[in-house]
Amino acid sequence: MTESGREAPLALQARGLVKRYGSVTAINGADFDLRRGEVLAVIGDNGAGKSSLIKALAGAVVPDSGEIRMNGEAVSFRNTGDARAHGIETVYQDLAVIPGLDIASNLYLGREVRRKGFAGSVLRILDKSAMREEAARHLTELGIGIPSVTQAVETLSGGQRQGVAVSRAAAFGRGVIIMDEPTAALGVRESGQVIELIKSIRDRGIPVVLISHDMPHVFEVSDRIHIHRLGRRAAVVDPKQRTMSEVVALMTGADRPTEIEAAGGV
Numbered sequence: 544m545t546e547s548g549r550e551a552p553l554a555l556q557a558r559g560l561v562k563r564y565g566s567v568t569a570i571n572g573a574d575f576d577l578r579r580g581e582v583l584a585v586i587g588d589n590g591a592g593k594s595s596l597i598k599a600l601a602g603a604v605v606p607d608s609g610e611i612r613m614n615g616e617a618v619s620f621r622n623t624g625d626a627r628a629h630g631i632e633t634v635y636q637d638l639a640v641i642p643g644l645d646i647a648s649n650l651y652l653g654r655e656v657r658r659k660g661f662a663g664s665v666l667r668i669l670d671k672s673a674m675r676e677e678a679a680r681h682l683t684e685l686g687i688g689i690p691s692v693t694q695a696v697e698t699l700s701g702g703q704r705q706g707v708a709v710s711r712a713a714a715f716g717r718g719v720i721i722m723d724e725p726t727a728a729l730g731v732r733e734s735g736q737v738i739e740l741i742k743s744i745r746d747r748g749i750p751v752v753l754i755s756h757d758m759p760h761v762f763e764v765s766d767r768i769h770i771h772r773l774g775r776r777a778a779v780v781d782p783k784q785r786t787m788s789e790v791v792a793l794m795t796g797a798d799r800p801t802e803i804e805a806a807g808g809v
């Protein structure tokens with residue numbers, strides 16, 4: 544079997560995840576499988592629990608029960624820092640960029656480069672020039688057209704802002720990159736740029752989880768589609784074997800998946 548075959552090792556896996564908020568069950572026994580080297584789309588109606596699921600995978604939400612494995616090993620993320628330490632980078636639906644800060648500072652949020660002091664001690668002063676150089680390098684690598692990394696994020700267009708959030712994840716993601724609706728607010732050109740970025744991340748061998756309501760994008764970029772419904776995985780389908788309208792019917796419950804699809808086995 545090749546890496547992309549059915550028995551490829553799983554980069555990230557979850558079994559039976561549950562998360563309740565009072566009487567609301569946001570994650571209701573969800574399973575999840577991400578293979579190495581693939582783009583996995585996650586689709587589902589509003590409120591199906593997609594964001595909750597990926598927050599659990601990214602350490603932003605601690606599940607009440609269930610199991611998460613990375614490269615076959617059980618992991619337990621108490622916070623996003625734990626997940627990052629395992630190489631998982633996430634672009635959240637609400638973006639989590641700080642508008643008043645410049646691009647370089649946004650890129651390095653939570654992991655600022657500090658200047659070395661005497662005897663290698665780390666000073667509390669940020670090494671801004673090193674951060675700016677690095678930031679410019681990452682953005683150029685990813686083909687994002689931004690005039691200067693010292694520009695405040697609030698002065699950027701939606702597409703450029705998205706680019707900063709996506710390139711932050713792309714620059715630091717070593718194991719898995721998760722993007723929750725990264726093109727939702729974007730125009731055609733900017734969305735296309737994010738889709739190209741996702742392809743280039745996959746080409747670098749890093750698997751990507753893409754949550755999206757945009758079926759043409761899902762079909763353009765994904766290797767497999769995870770369909771989420773009522774808090775859990777309803778099916779995994781092959782976009783080469785299913786049409787967009789078939790996939791939408793599975794998503795809304797108008798149609799049923801095959802046994803293999805329901806078992807997540809395509």
Ligand SMILES: Nc1ncnc2c1ncn2[C@@H]1O[C@H](COP(=O)(O)OP(=O)(O)OP(=O)(O)O)[C@@H](O)[C@H]1O
Pocket residue numbers: 564567568569587588589590591592593594595596636
């Ligand atoms: N922190 C929270 N407190 C209470 N309820 C929550 C919380 N987070 C999510 N929920 C609820 O869990 C359910 C799933 O929400 P979630 O945001 O995961 O859905 P989604 O599939 O990402 O939807 P969308 O497509 O609109 O982004 C919803 O009913 C939501 O109201």
Ligand SMILES: [Mg+2]
Pocket residue numbers: 593594595636723
């Ligand atoms: Mg969501």
